Each structure stands twice: as structure tokens, then as C-alpha cells.
Amino acid sequence: MKIAIVGASGFVGSALAESLWQSDPGSVVPLIHRSGNAWQLARHGMPLRCADVLNKAELRGALEGCTHLVNCFRAGGDVMVRGLANLIDAARAAGIQRLVHISSVAVYGPRFDGGTIDEQCPKRAEPGSYGAMKEQCDRMIAKAARRGLPAVVLCPPNVSGVNSPFLLALVEHLRSGKGAIIDAELPCELVDVQNLVHAIRLALDGGPADGSRVFVTDQESRLTWRDLIEQLAEAALIDLPLPVISSAAAETVLRASRRPQASFTRAIRRLFAADVRKALRQDPMWQSAIDAVARLSKRMPARMRGRMNGAPTLARGPSANRPSYAATVLEQQLRNVRYSNARAIKELGYRPPISGEQSLSGFRHWLDRQFGWRGPMGDLVLTALAVGRDGLPPLGNSALS
């Protein structure tokens, strides 16, 4: 078995490559986009290949001689979709025997009414969201499987474990005062990166190959968001209690944080903004066109003219004197669902080696070691961080006492 990993320098890809490398260095072909992100792998002296998913020839060359493929790459915009199309073509050309594609539970949508769902649950990702893009990719995988490429789609929730970007971002939100707990016992679904690696390795060996989805989470988790946030706050020496807000208040914050819907009127108003008009007036043709529009607008009914001129709209975002909470932290809490591992257990033989408690405890231990906040210089590091963030440390900061 020779396993190519696309997106090998990412969090999941690196952990998988390390695991395979430790078992059999000859079995893994890590593919990276840029050398700058590949330090976790380079430290083992692992040979790395560079391949751009948008470069078909490069991808085909990179997959030469590989029998299995794991797709962990993430990208913004349509790169994820175009890159996946190239990857499927290259996998077919290379005669890949099995493709494991890493998707996300986000394809099932952002809101539930509690309970546990399985893979058959209807997909309700919002149009244009990350979940919708991942769903599009999942459909491409299912189609490729129908055409003869054995493939399976693994759907993890947020991935935890040592150096988890998700947990570190949460810690950062909490440290900067942008984290709040929603006042309800909301389920928090995580999968430790080592458990996900275990599931990927099982999926490379057998199990479903029809391009269908399999949920992969930590075993029988009873973790709530309150538990997670409080444990992280304690690990990061953040004063408790943390702000608690209602679900309704969280929804208000989320509504305010959303980007405004596209509006023809607003777009036209922007096009005719004073500074744009000023720039266009440099050209005589545009100047006469703008003057003509101005004359025309004077004949418009007052109501329409008002809309075009655009009376200032009141900002709906959080005001300066209200706390500003990170939308992502609230959105994740409001998801309010658990994902069943039953299919992974039955069809992959998934037995997660790390419990949820062990995972969080490992992260906390690593956090202490990596940042040294509890070490002999911890007070200095915390002071420096407070200054770096705000310019001045907050009064009463224990780091200064």
C-alpha cells in the first residue's frame, strides 16, 4: 500500500502522515502546497512532494505509483471544488484503489433541535456556506464512486487534540474577551485528531467504498459547550466566570454579524457614490453621462430619489458599548446536535483510541508546555500578550501583580 495524502501539511494531514510514517516510512507520500507550512512533517526528515491541486500535470505526477489516496486539503472560493475535480481525474489516471475524502458534519446544516442524527439525515447547509461547498465536494466523490473509483467520505465535527487550530482559536477568542457561553446545556461534538487518523486508516483498509458518508466523532461524548469553554478558560488562566448569554441574545449577535444580502439598489448607490463620481468626472464622456443621470434623477418621484440617494442606514451590529462576541463561537454552540458513530463502528470497525477526557487533558498539558503560561516566566508572557493585544494590560490583571 502506498498512500498519498493531499493537504498533508494541514492539521489532520500532518497527524495522518506522522502516524503512517511511524508505522512504515515507505508507505506514505505527503503532498504539500508550500514548504512554509510543512514543518510538522519536515522535522521527521520526511521526504515531501509539492503539488498544486489546480495543476493537473503536477497532480498526476505526484500520484504516480500510489495505490491509495487521502484528501485532506482545504481551500477557499472555488479552489476546493476545482482542485477536487482535478484530484479525482488524477486518481483515476493513477489507478487509485481507494480514496478517503475528509468532509465535515457542516454539510448537515447549522441548526438542530437537539438529539442525535445519523448520516441519512437531510442536508441543510446554507447556500454559500462552508457546509454547502463541502456538500458539493461530497457529491463529486459519490459520482466518482458510481463511476468506479472506490471512495468513502468521512465527516468529522471540530477536530481537537494537541495543537488543534480549532481549540487554539477558541482559546484566543476567550483570551480576547470575545467568548461567551450560551445559557443552555448544549452538546459539543469533537473528534480528537488521533481518533480521526485511526478512522482514516481503517477506511483505507476496508469498509464502505460507494462514496457515502460516515460520521467520525469521539466515543459517546457527553461534553457540553459549557464544559469545553470552562476547561479551556481554566487552562488558559482566564478569570471565571465567563459571560453567559441566552440563545436569543446569541441569535441577535449572529444576525448582526452576517454580511448584508446583495441589493441592486445598494449596489447602484455605491456605484454613484461621491468619490466614484469624482473619479469618473475626470473623463469628459463620463462627466456628461453623470450630469445626465443627475438631471434625470431630479424628475424622479421623491420616494424613489430618496432610495437612490440613500438615507443612512442604522448599523445593526453590536454597538461600541456592548460586548462583541465572536460569531463563530456562538454559531457552533447553537448547532445543538450529536452525530452517531454507529456506522463507523459497524462498517469500519472504529474504536476510538482516545477518550474525550484524555483528548482535552492532552491538549491542556500541551498548552502548558507550548506557551509556558504556568511556568516560571508565565507572568511575563501573559503581560506581554496583554500589551500586544490591547496596547495596555487591563487593570487588575494578575500577571502584573
Place this chain on the structure above:
Amino acid sequence: MHNPLNIAIVGCGRIAQRHAAACLQTEGARLAAAVDADLERARSLARLAGGDVQAATSIDELPGGIDGAVIATPNHLHCETAIACLKRGISVLIEKPLATTVADGEAIHLEAVKQGRVACVGYSQRHRPNVQLMKRLLEREHFGAVKRFAYQCGSRGGWSPLSRYNLDRQSVGGGVLVVMGTHFLDRMLHWFGYPREAALVHDGAGGPEANAFASFRFDFGGRQLEGEARFSKMTAMTPVIAMDAEAGTVVLADHDRAQIRLFPHTEPGLAVVLQDRGASGDPGDIFQLQLADFVAACRGEREPMSPSASALESLRLLETLYAQAEPFDAPRSPVQPVQELISL
């Protein structure tokens, strides 16, 4: 009025573009040649610079009249490239670090002395006014005795050289401690002198380490000073130093415009900002300041800010740290006070 100094850039990867821009903006310097084993890269830099910049694949092809060379090759090529230039009577500004071993660094230094040419190292951050102000304040004991310091710098990824030599421990001469840490080690030596004791833990396992934590003990101002520095290429860490001094906690973030702040122990809510009276908010581009310094040193107007002799100290410290480094996952925590230190 001097004729402009003719400069060649040797090694036309990503960082060469900043050196080329500095050449174009610095009075008294003229970018004359771009050299790279990959001729297309050399041509590309020459085109970017415009004018009559000559592209070449080797320093043997350099036109006559080159006065100085910026060596921006992968680290393991610094020694042979710099010595070849010096032997041709060309002064060198070498990207940090000076070389990958002390022996190579000494060879460069001795060749520069022998040829009577300038050899200095691109510790560009030394040119920040805030770094120089800190040096003066520490020398004058403005903060009283400094007892401890903690420094951190980390990013998840970043800096991807075109040649990808950063993934090869031999080419780098180490890992994150070299790539990210040498700037701080250079500043630390500039401020506090050479440490009496030092220790390192890192996670390299055959390749360049991604995480490195170093501890130091100095005799500074007649008293003992302890410090630690954390470098990571896997975890983002705000680059900043904090010092525990008699007068209070002193903080300086790692960027060109950062201000030195003192939080007095007696008034924890107060922050005192220290800056040069009359200093403008914009210190200018540090690559340009560095090149101007090199040009002035080549003309014999002053000693360079980072001569090869001082860069050798930094190389010695690197080599000492690596020689006695312990694995990252060793049972004892790297943040504990330094034990079993090697006396330097």
C-alpha cells in the same frame, strides 16, 4: 560625492526581492547584477529591478567593478559564495545566519580580514530604532537591574523559499531556532552579552525542528539574569519580549514601530512609553537601513551594525545550543529552571 557602490545580489529567491528594492531606494547603491544558478530567476529579478542589471548564473560571470554582494543563497552555500566574493575583492552582506557552522563562519571572517573587505550579516532587525533604544536604556540601567526575560515568536507556517531549502536541516543549519530564532539571539547578545549558561529542547527528529525552547543565564550588570525564548513554526505566538526589571515590567513587541513600554511595579495601572524625542513614527524600511549601513561600511565611514565578528558569536551560541539539546518530549519540562548547563 561618491560614485554609487555597484551591488550584486547572489541568490534570487524571495528575500532577494527585498534586497533589490533596498538597493533601488538607497542613495549611494546601484544594483548591477543578479546571480542565481537558475538563470530565469536571475533574469526575473533583473527585470523587476529594471535598468541595466546583468543576470548571471555564477559569480564567475560577474561584470568587473562590483563593489559589494548581498549573499541571499540557502544557508549552506553562504560560506563558499561569500569567500569566492571576498577573494575577488568584493565586500559581502550575508543573509542571516553567517553560515551553518562556526568553522565556516570563521573562514568567512578570516577571509574578510585577509582581503581587507567588509563582511557583515543581515540581522536586519538590529536596525530598528526601538532595538537600539532598548540597548541604550539597558546600558544605562534605566530600568534598574533586569532579573528575568521571556520571549516568544511563532507562526503556523509562513516563509516558503522558492528552493524549499527550509525543509532540509543540513541546508538550514538547524530548524526554527535558525530560521526564526537567530534574529532574537542576535538581539539578545546585543543587549545582554554572551550567556554564561544555556539550554535547549526541540522536537527535531532527523529534520529541521519545528519547536525550540531555549533557556539562558547571564551575568548582566553584575547580577544574574535568567531568560527563556520560545520559537515555533507550528503554533502562532505573538512575537514579543517582556522583562522583569527593578523598575517594573518592560515590554517590546517585535515590529519596526513598536514602542518600549514600562509598567512600573509601584503603579501597575500605569504604562510609561519610552521613545526617542524627535523620532518620527516611521523608522523607514529596515532592509534599506541595513543596505545604507553596508554601503557606509564599505566606504570606511563606520563599522557595520552587524559585523561578521559579532555574527560569529551568534553562530557559536547556536552550535552550543544544538550540541547539548534535549528532545522535546523528555520527561522534564523545558520551562523549568535550567539544569545541567554547559558553561560557555
